[in-house]
Amino acid sequence: MASLPTLPALDLLAAVRRLAPLVCEGTLAGLHLEGPFLSPHRCGAQSAEDVLEPGSDRSRRLLESLVQAGRRNHAGPDAQAIVAMTYAPELDGAEWVERTLFAAGILPSPGHTDATEAEFTTALQRWAEMPTPGFGGTGQRGHPAVTHLFNAMPGFHHRAPGPVPAALRAAARGDLRLELVADGLHVDPGVVLDVLRLAPGAVCVVSDASAATEAPAGAHTLGAVAIQTTGNGSATAPRVVGQTTMASGAVALDGALRHLLAWGVPPELAVPAVSTTPALTLPPARRASGWVEWEWDAETGTIAPGPPAVVVPPGTPGP
Numbered sequence: 345m346a347s348l349p350t351l352p353a354l355d356l357l358a359a360v361r362r363l364a365p366l367v368c369e370g371t372l373a374g375l376h377l378e379g380p381f382l383s384p385h386r387c388g389a390q391s392a393e394d395v396l397e398p399g400s401d402r403s404r405r406l407l408e409s410l411v412q413a414g415r416r417n418h419a420g421p422d423a424q425a426i427v428a429m430t431y432a433p434e435l436d437g438a439e440w441v442e443r444t445l446f447a448a449g450i451l452p453s454p455g456h457t458d459a460t461e462a463e464f465t466t467a468l469q470r471w472a473e474m475p476t477p478g479f480g481g482t483g484q485r486g487h488p489a490v491t492h493l494f495n496a497m498p499g500f501h502h503r504a505p506g507p508v509p510a511a512l513r514a515a516a517r518g519d520l521r522l523e524l525v526a527d528g529l530h531v532d533p534g535v536v537l538d539v540l541r542l543a544p545g546a547v548c549v550v551s552d553a554s555a556a557t558e559a560p561a562g563a564h565t566l567g568a569v570a571i572q573t574t575g576n577g578s579a580t581a582p583r584v585v586g587q588t589t590m591a592s593g594a595v596a597l598d599g600a601l602r603h604l605l606a607w608g609v610p611p612e613l614a615v616p617a618v619s620t621t622p623a624l625t626l627p628p629a630r631r632a633s634g635w636v637e638w639e640w641d642a643e644t645g646t647i648a649p650g651p652p653a654v655v656v657p658p659g660t661p662g663p
């Protein structure tokens with residue numbers, strides 16, 4: 345799945361128009377837009393200049409155009425190329441964003457947010473009332489996921505709990521999924537283990553990758569933002585140039601799986617967290633087309649295709 349960062353409005357629209365046909369032809373599983381309706385206080389590595397408030401006419405026109413662009417060359421309720429949009433649920437106009445997204449069959453993903461616990465919880469309650477065509481036009485609601493839980497949002501404080509405990513409770517109830525960047529740098533490994541124990545079926549490990557992920561030291565861009573890697577590949581996370589702000593994950597998904605297994609996460613929790621749980625963002629017809637058997641060698645820390653490696657057709661029940 346391709347994530348687009350917060351970009352100048354016309355560039356974002358152009359990018360969706362360019363990428364939507366790739367979803368249509370099956371090259372990409374879907375698009376995730378990380379913004380532009382983000383908290384100006386929690387942009388992280390996203391372009392603060394291009395963040396928009398949802399209430400304005402300009403914002404309305406943009407979101408309507410994005411929804412339209414995601415539908416280009418498509419037909420049918422599963423055909424929207426945009427599958428999720430990160431937004432800050434505490435913003436004025438957030439309710440309109442949620443309503444527009446659900447109506448288009450797009451999942452709202454709370455993230456890059458400065459929400460209080462109450463604001464976050466209220467958003468989840470609002471969702472329950474909102475009509476959606478759902479997957480396959482069934483009206484069956486997909487479970488939204490929080491965009492990289494812990495990163496680009498307030499941390500848990502005992503007198504100002506913020507969004508984290510509300511998200512954990514909703515995930516434990518089965519109402520929400522939680523993205524985690526498991527590169528060993530964005531979130532402490534012990535915290536990743538705790539979240540996996542608390543809500544095992546809800547964790548979506550994501551790479552949060554950019555062009556700088558696992559790249560040798562050098563300069564890159566995240567949309568309009570200049571970022572860089574200073575260390576060697578996965579040893580350090582990319583940063584915004586001139587700042588300490590992390591700016592995307594240090595490892596791709598296979599690296600994240602290696603980390604999880606090395607931290608002692610049992611394979612039966614680790615493998616769904618990098619595969620089937622995140623795939624629930626997608627309409628069923630666009631989910632993974634099979635599975636491979638594999639072996640984890642705990643001594644050498646390697647993952648190898650198990651004998652025999654099996655790839656099965658879409659829709660075949662698992663072993």
Ligand SMILES: CC(=O)N[C@@H]1[C@@H](O)[C@H](O)[C@@H](COP(=O)(O)O)O[C@@H]1O
Pocket residue numbers: 378387388389390492494495496497530552589590591592593
């Ligand atoms: C693509 C993207 O936006 N990635 C975010 C970044 O914006 C944020 O700065 C970082 C650390 O957030 P933190 O300092 O709040 O932990 O997490 C992720 O890398």
